[in-house]
Amino acid sequence: MLTVEHLNVWFGHPPARVDAVKDAGFTVAPGESFGLVGESGSGKSTILRAIAGLIDTWSGRIEVAGQPVAARRRDRAFYKTVQMVFQDPYASLHPRHSVDAVLSEALRLQGMDDIDRRIARLLDDVGLGRGFRFRYPHQLSGGQRQRVAIARALAAEPRLLLLDEPTSALDVSVQAEILNLLSDLRAEHGLTYVMVSHDLAVVGHMCDRLAVMQQGRIVEVMTVEDLRRGAARQDYTRQLIAASAGYQRA
Template identity: 90%
Template sequence: MLRVENLNVWFGHEPDRVDAVKDASFTVAQGESFGLVGESGSGKSTILRAVAGLIDTWSGTIAVAGQPLTARKRDRAFYKTVQMVFQDPYASLHPRHSVDAVLSETLRLQGMDDIDRRIARLLDDVGLGRGFRFRYPHQLSGGQRQRVAIARALAAEPRLLLLDEPTSALDVSVQAEILNLLSDLRTEHGLTYVMVSHDLAVVGHMCDRLAVMQAGRIVEVMGVESLRQGTAQQDYTRQLIAASEGYARA
């Protein structure tokens, strides 16, 4: 579903250019949930943004469902295949647009018909009743806002979801609800996930495999079972596991 080869992403120009991602390569199979982990600033979210078309200063290969992407062009077909859920659900929703407006606009942009039925189904899919349809973001809790953001991503009926720390801005009590929702949606819709997280416990719960990043480079790709057992090959990965608060070996 996703192939990334020799990806380099940078910001700015010489002599002030910053190389945020360096020679990153990994693949994600259809239906797989793949994690990107590492310290803040390691390049995790930058990779997601390059895939999503939000950054155009990159080189290398990004291919989705076998189709190579260019740095500057994303067409409607791409956004029917790939959608992104951002970290802060309040910042990613327009404060003056109701839930109905947010979902209606997305559906129309994707050329969908039967808008009313689709909105009702999307709200049901993410565990919000139809009574939420005409509420505004300020009338929703953080968890409810993130459910709306997930519904918006699902509106295009994508195959690949890019999840950028989707629960880190939420209260701990709500995080598990959203993660369980994402797990259920992946099963129900046959979705593929690429999830960025600094929380190894979240990745251990959600992902099949993961790439560990340090200073813009992927230092190790491993199965989640190796993560749970603490059998990493690289010293940096072992240090990351040891430093992860609240992480318990399964």
């Protein structure tokens, strides 16, 4: 479903150019959930944004469902295949647009018909129900806003969802609900996920394999089973796993 080879992403121009991603490569099979982990600034979200077409200063090869992706803006067919869910549901929804307006716009942009029926189905899919259709973002909790953002991404009926820390801005009590929703949607719709997270427990719950990033480079690709066993090959990965285990009394 996704192939990334020799990906380099940069910002600015010499001598102030910043190389955010350096020679990254990985593949994601159809139906797989693949994680990108690493400390802040390691380049995880930058890779997602390059795939989604939100950054055009990159080189290398990105291929989605067998089709090469260009650096410039994608066409409608691309966005019918790939959608992104952002980290902050407070920022990703327009404060003056109702849920109905958000979903209607997404459906119309994808050339969908039967808008009313599709909106009702999308709201049901994300566990909101039709009573939320004409509410505004300020009338929703953080978890409800993220459910709307997920519904908006599903409006295009994509095959690949890019998830940029989709629960990190939410209360701990709500995070598990959203993660379980995403797991259910993946199974129900046969979706492929690429998920960015700084939380190894989240990746261990959601993903099949993961890539560990350090300073813009992928230093290791491993299975979730290896992650759970602590069977890392690289020192940095072992340090990351140890740090995620939290404080241990001496």
